[in-house]
Amino acid sequence: MKNINGARIILEILYRHDLNTVFGYPGGAVIPLYDALYDYKDKIRHIFTRHEQGATHAADGYARISKKTGVSIATSGPGATNTVTGIMTAHMDSTPLLVITGQVPSTSLGSDAFQESDITGISLPITKHSYLVRTIEDLPRILKEAIYLTNIGRPGPVLVDIPKNIQLQEISYEKFEQLYQAENNPTSTYQHLYDSPETRSIELMVDMIKKSERPIILSGNGIVKSKAQETLKKVIRKFDIPMTSTLLGLGTLPHHDIHNLHMLGMHGTPYANYAVDEADLVIALGMRFDDRVTGDVQKFCKNAKIIHIDIDEAEINKIKEVDLHIVGDLNCILKKLLKSPHEKQHPKWMDRISELKNKFPLSREFSTDEISPQHLISKISQITKGEAIICTDVGQHQMWTAQYYEFNRPNSIATSGGAGTMGFGLPAAIGAKLANPDREVVAIVGDGGFQMNSQELMTISQYNLDIKIIIVNNSFLGMVRQWQEMFHDRRYSFVDLEINPDFTALGKAYRIDSYRAENIDLLDDLLKKAFEVEKPILIDCVVTREENIFPMIPSGKSVHEMILSKEDR
């Protein structure tokens, strides 16, 4: 009878769960795992990133686009702690992520051994669940459970810490199969979330929609996670309800759909924010009333009744008291709503929506002497017809992307929303491209965030990933600079990046074709050419240095205090 060791068990279980792409970085405590990978080359594709944070963000980007669980591997100690920002990013945006970390041998645990860190302790507040594997017999059950937990209910990151000696320890194949087959679901139950919702709740909801004259849908990440975009589209048509999205919810409706009000919130469109304020019924779907969405919570949609549907019961009444709530999977619930015999048209309200859209459009008057960041994003949007997958960091470039990239397809954005992680965009694009090689992938990053994970250029180059890297370079930490300008009398404190490196030289150092665009003609030409070739291209776009992002509802304020433009201040 042949034996199987812990390391092989890990890979065998990943393979059996169709998790055939993993991102990682070797190290002492995962040498057995990497040794086993050598034999699993045909079954599992391992992407060698250049930093564990990069691996975790790449796995996150992969998960966001593929909807499968993203897997990252790191060694113990610093390897494990380097995954922390990635785990937190995934946690805040409910990404299904399996983080496998090596650990010092279980016999050395707690002795401050070389490269020992208490990663289950460190990651405790930012994981959905975590495990420290104590015996090889536990390993199959724990891995199965961990994979299951990442993507059931509200998705999230699960960490499994595996001591090196357990990776090396062997059990018989027979024993492994027996342990693997055993029924061993975790104590928590999730099945009820996927059952058909109570008829009564659906009737109440339909009733509220029928009585409403000015309903609006707030669509969030939950719609994406439950793959409910198509169902939601039908709901919107059936009941004739306009829809606005959170940052992570963008892309459900084509950009120019009459029901699409685009993003709401701090830097949302004025028409979305005004419509929410005028609405008499707010239907919040898979969103959590984040402060960047609501501003002053008391004044947020204060004239409206609220229906909240979410898979996480803890989100109900957490920030905003609601009139009706349903807990469960959005796709199941919306499908049941579609079966309702009732329909509704809101012609007067839709007229008002058009009026708001016409009266308060996003500004299209861009400077022509310099490259304005808004022009840059619009141009990318035009060339890719709003059909690319866009990955960003956090900050001004992220908000301009949300405003000016005209998303026409679902599952097209991988951006760090809740966490607001600089350095997310570039590695996330690696994951996104591997998840969907047929789609155009663009990493739109700021010159600040780009430098936080620029080592991943090497990964892009090594695997020849067709990613277009657009650096929105204003030589500032733009968003902080804007706040310093607006709220701190222009006392610019440590936001000036005038002494940036030569990004084209950096790109070339990693053997990526790299260009610098300093004027509009050159930019338009470079962009056009970049999307004609199937290989990575980096374009360092020099944009207006002190451009601000408007509209803006200052932190904690309401829609009535929205600043529409520079002149409006």
Add this chain to the structure above:
Amino acid sequence: MREYQVLVIMKDIPGVLSKISGLFSKRGFNINGITSGVSERDGFFRMTISVIGNKKIIEQIKKQVAKLVDVVEVQIFDKERTIKRELILVKIKTNFKTRSELIEVADIFKGKIIDISHESLIIELIGDLDKIDGFLRLIQKFEVLEISRTGITAMHRGEKQ
């Protein structure tokens, strides 16, 4: 705002206590005390957590704790039909003059003298919050050397016919 007791039943596995306490500190919930131990079910741990909050906060606590994967049950104790008990040990400095008075006080509260020496004695007392507070107020006039309290443990009363 008042004190609530929350019942949590969870799998008895390593690290489970830190998961609970970690959640409370992360969410900014105010813990007054935790008591915990094994329960009637093999492999399951039972905790009584005392927290300060209002109805909204307590609802949040309940939902957030319920999300922890190892937790199988969360309940807010109903004030009206709950038995709450705490055990305290108090070491008090005594001499032949104060000793008998102290024993008398302990007797009134149904406390037990569990250790006695020339210099001090230890009283063990079990009771609800009112009783314990009352006792602690009365012994203030003596020289208290040490107090150890277990925190509140609680249980719902049986259903009345």
